[in-house]
Each structure stands twice: as structure tokens, then as C-alpha cells.
Amino acid sequence: MEITIYGSGYVGLVTGACLAQVGNDVLCVDIDPKKIDMLNNGEIPIYEPGLEQMVRENAAAGRLKFTLDPAQGVKHGLYQFIAVGTPPDEDGSADLSHVLAVARSIAEHMDEYRIIIDKSTVPVGTADRVADQIRETLAKRGLDIEFDVVSNPEFLKEGAAIDDFMKPDRIVIGTDNPRTTELMRAMYAPFNRNHERVISMDIRSAELTKYAANSLLATKISFMNELSNLAERLGADIEAVRIGIGSDPRIGYHFIYPGCGYGGSCFPKDVQALERTAAEVGYKAELLSAVEAVNYRQKERLFEKMTAHFGDVAGKTIAVWGLAFKPNTDDMREASSRTLMEALWAAGAKVRAYDPVAMTECEHIYGQRDDLCLCQSADQALEDADALAILTEWQEFRSPSFEMIKSKLNNAVIFDGRNLYDPDQLKSQGFIYYAIGRGES
Numbered sequence: 001m002e003i004t005i006y007g008s009g010y011v012g013l014v015t016g017a018c019l020a021q022v023g024n025d026v027l028c029v030d031i032d033p034k035k036i037d038m039l040n041n042g043e044i045p046i047y048e049p050g051l052e053q054m055v056r057e058n059a060a061a062g063r064l065k066f067t068l069d070p071a072q073g074v075k076h077g078l079y080q081f082i083a084v085g086t087p088p089d090e091d092g093s094a095d096l097s098h099v100l101a102v103a104r105s106i107a108e109h110m111d112e113y114r115i116i117i118d119k120s121t122v123p124v125g126t127a128d129r130v131a132d133q134i135r136e137t138l139a140k141r142g143l144d145i146e147f148d149v150v151s152n153p154e155f156l157k158e159g160a161a162i163d164d165f166m167k168p169d170r171i172v173i174g175t176d177n178p179r180t181t182e183l184m185r186a187m188y189a190p191f192n193r194n195h196e197r198v199i200s201m202d203i204r205s206a207e208l209t210k211y212a213a214n215s216l217l218a219t220k221i222s223f224m225n226e227l228s229n230l231a232e233r234l235g236a237d238i239e240a241v242r243i244g245i246g247s248d249p250r251i252g253y254h255f256i257y258p259g260c261g262y263g264g265s266c267f268p269k270d271v272q273a274l275e276r277t278a279a280e281v282g283y284k285a286e287l288l289s290a291v292e293a294v295n296y297r298q299k300e301r302l303f304e305k306m307t308a309h310f311g312d313v314a315g316k317t318i319a320v321w322g323l324a325f326k327p328n329t330d331d332m333r334e335a336s337s338r339t340l341m342e343a344l345w346a347a348g349a350k351v352r353a354y355d356p357v358a359m360t361e362c363e364h365i366y367g368q369r370d371d372l373c374l375c376q377s378a379d380q381a382l383e384d385a386d387a388l389a390i391l392t393e394w395q396e397f398r399s400p401s402f403e404m405i406k407s408k409l410n411n412a413v414i415f416d417g418r419n420l421y422d423p424d425q426l427k428s429q430g431f432i433y434y435a436i437g438r439g440e441s
């Protein structure tokens, strides 16, 4: 099948590579010349496990191509995926300018039937806006060409994106046209062999399903973070509580880890956008506001613990392990590490940071600065630091040599935003250990 994908970011590139992997002829269109140049030279602009090889193989086989030219994109595929960014606008609502720009550009070049598929996370009603944009643009060209707009939200997780796309939990297809459902089913057939994964519904429900999923996951995290703050005050251990409640199958163990807040390109912006959508239809979404407020506060917890410990952090140097918002990605959008580092800098402290893959991204965001040293290894980050802070639960941080940590730090103090270690063990090794919801050891 011939497929065009607009946007070669985390979602668009994975979608393109996976659709090419099963034999389709895929053309990826982006507006970023640097990105397209890199991709055409076999380089991958983002880190995602397995993606580089998949892109290279499919590009070499001629099934995956990259271009800056939208006209070529429109001509190429019956299926036209929109996978561009929908960042938060100033008021927190989703900025649809990129999505609508793609819709306009499709209509500017379209001369036969096309299926336009919203894969970007977009508020309820966006498919109607995309359809209006296409109709208007076609009308300006004096044309009335048939097309369908489908909502097909993406549920992949960065860090496991290829697996999620190749073996999805569900393929949500929102359309009002049964023929389009069949065309979408045919395209997704290679990913739907093991058992039925297609869930078809009306367009608005599909659009809302994506926000519902992310908001519920964010709610679970904020709930546990709220309880972790309570546990600290009550002398309880949130990790024991987590296991105690996770054993109830109605609750389950997934997504109930307490920590220093959620980040990434999805949860923060999607919770905010749903809240804005609610406000626009005259509904005050109190739970969503609380989820967001709890997360905002939680991202400041490590800094609060540091100031409580040191009194004043001015002149201190903090080793930071983990910059990405979660392991197995280089994505630092809304990462908790950013909240901490920015608070430390504002207070006159220095940071020595290490992340297995997000160092380039960090440099890209913050550039060269005197109060940030990007270190080549976890060990190096500890040198001459006054404390260690853990922000991302990368596997390589899970079982370090505590003797080595102690020998390198000026003070044996760890602020653990991901609850990786056993407080009793650290205490017996002479550390002062601050975790989330576990008191101080």
C-alpha cells in the first residue's frame, strides 16, 4: 500500500518505519530540512530502541523515503497520516496549527480521493476542523473531491515504541464511514493477525479515548504521589503501600510508582488540553486540575528536600543521574530533571549531569553554561559533588557500587526521585538517603 506520513518525530518516524517493515511503500514528509537531510543520510534524529536499524533496512529496500515536498506526499499515498506535534498553546489547549497546516497542504495538492488520518493527539472536534479546512481549500481551487477524515490515535510508549506499534494493545479507528473502516482495517491487517485489536467507534469518541487513556495514567501517578507525601508525614513507607494495593487485581501494579513527577511530551500537555476542552464546553474538570497541580508540586519535591537538608544550596554541586523524562528515550520534554536543575541554578548551585542517551538533547536545550557539566559517565558525575540526585530510573542506576559513590561524593547523601534503593541498606552503608514517600534514612 502507498502511505504518506506528515511529521517524522517520535510517532511519525516509528509509524513510517513499522508500516514499511510489513511491506508498504512509505513516504515521510517533514518541514525540518535538517531532519530530512539526516534521514536521507541514514541518521536518526531521535533515540528509540531498534528504530535506527529498522529505518536503515527499509530505506535500503526502497520502502521508506523522506522528503520536504508535500506535493509529492499528497500524490504518493491513498493513506495520508498526520503525525505532527500538538504542543500546548499559551492557555494549555492543544496548538492545532501544525495539524491544520498539513490539512491545508493536502488540499492544495490533492486531485483524487484520499483518507486523512489524525494520528496526532488532538482535541475532540479536530477531525471536523481538518475536514472543514480541506473543504475550504479545495473550494478555493474550485474543486469538490471526495475524502475521509479518520481519527486513529496512537498509544505507543517512547522507549518501547516499535514493539507497541508492531503488537498494539488496540487499534482505535474513529470514522463515520464503514468503507473507510474497511480500508483502515486492511492497512492494519499485518498488526492484527494474532487476535482482533481493531476497536472502531465514532470519530469524537476515538479522539476522546486518547485523552482518557493518558489522563487516567497521569491520575494514577499523581494519586500515588499525593499518598507518598502523606506517607512521609505519617511515618509510613509508600513502597509497602504500593505493593499492598497493587496486589488487588482491581488496582494492579501498573503505573502506581511514586516518584518526582511525570513529564514527557504527552501526559502534561494532554491533561492540560483535556482540562481546556472541558472548560470550553462549560465543565470544570476538577480531578484533572488536581492531577496537574499535584504533579507540578511533585516535580519540586527533590529540590525542597535538598534545601531542607543543606539549608541553602548556593555554592553546592549536585550530581544528577538521569535527564530523560523516563528510561530508554532521549526525550527531555517536561522532564523532572529540568525542574530540578533550573531550581538549583536559580539558587546558585551547580549541576554535574549524566544520562545514557539524553546528553545531546540536554546540550541542545541548555547550551554551554558554567553551572552545568555534562559528564561522560555516572561515576564522573559524582566527582566532587555534594550529593547525588536520581531523576530517571535507567537500568544502569539500579545496582551501583555504593562504596564507589561514597568515595566520590563530598557527602554521602542521595536524593532518589525514583525509589531505586533499599533505605535500610543505604543507611547501614552510612548514607543519608532521601526517597519519595519513605521518610529519611
Ligand SMILES: NC(=O)c1ccc[n+]([C@@H]2O[C@H](COP(=O)([O-])OP(=O)(O)OC[C@H]3O[C@@H](n4cnc5c(N)ncnc54)[C@H](O)[C@@H]3O)[C@@H](O)[C@H]2O)c1
Residues within 6 Å of the ligand: 006, 007, 008, 009, 010, 011, 012, 029, 030, 031, 032, 035, 083, 084, 085, 086, 098, 101, 102, 119, 120, 121, 122, 154, 155, 156, 157, 158, 265, 266
Ligand atoms: N511521543 C509520544 O510518545 C506520543 C505518543 C502518542 C501520541 N503522540 C502524539 O503524536 C503527535 C506527534 O508527537 P511526536 O512526539 O512524534 O512529536 P515530535 O515533535 O517528535 O515530531 C513532530 C514532527 O512534525 C514535524 N512537522 C511540524 N509541522 C509539520 C508539517 N506541516 N508538515 C510535516 N511535518 C511537520 C516537525 O518538524 C517534527 O519533526 C503529538 O500530537 C503527540 O501528542 C506522541
